[in-house]
Amino acid sequence: MKDSQFVNYLIGIVGALFAFLILMVILAKFMTAEDAPQDVMVSDAVNARIQAVGAVTVGAPVEVKTAAVSPADSYQASCFACHGTGAAGAPVLGDKAVWKARIAQGKSTLYKHAIVGFKGMPPKGGSSLSDSAMKAVVDYMIVKSK
Numbered sequence: 780m781k782d783s784q785f786v787n788y789l790i791g792i793v794g795a796l797f798a799f800l801i802l803m804v805i806l807a808k809f810m811t812a813e814d815a816p817q818d819v820m821v822s823d824a825v826n827a828r829i830q831a832v833g834a835v836t837v838g839a840p841v842e843v844k845t846a847a848v849s850p851a852d853s854y855q856a857s858c859f860a861c862h863g864t865g866a867a868g869a870p871v872l873g874d875k876a877v878w879k880a881r882i883a884q885g886k887s888t889l890y891k892h893a894i895v896g897f898k899g900m901p902p903k904g905g906s907s908l909s910d911s912a913m914k915a916v917v918d919y920m921i922v923k924s925k
Contacts, residue, residue, distance in 0.1 A: 848912070850919035857906035858916060867899040870924075878924035886917070893917045 854862075854872070861869035870877040881889060893913050896902040903913050 850912075850915040853906070853908055853912060853916045854919055857904045857908065858920070861900070861904070862920065869900065872920055872923050875924060878921070882921055882925065886921070889917050889921070890914050 862872045865871045894910055
């Protein structure tokens with residue numbers, strides 16, 4: 780078989796495949812309906828099934844009012860685990876000898892340590908108290924340890 784004969788066969792086969800492809804596309808076009816009419820009840824049922832489950836409403840944030848918590852309650856909830864037991868070297872509430880040196884550093888230092896954290900103590904003792912609430916707890920601890 781010569782090269783020219785091979786090329787002629789190849790062109791013939793590729794041409795036949797292309798013609799077959801065109802024929803299939805034309806047949807597929809004629810065999811499918813454009814938009815078959817759909818029953819209204821079926822349409823309503825489909826729309827009900829794909830309806831959104833919920834809606835997002837964006838508006839002004841609602842301010843949640845919480846009851847005021849006393850510094851003693853905040854101490855019990857956030858500080859007692861360490862300052863009530865002396866865990867991790869925390870000064871125990873009421874131990875006047877240990878607290879005397881700390882109180883001598885001044886309230887601003889104690890506030891800073893309580894809010895930012897100090898040595899093994901996490902910021903705000905790991906609580907979500909505001910800075911002013913944390914300062915009130917520090918004041919409570921100072922009064923109880925003088």
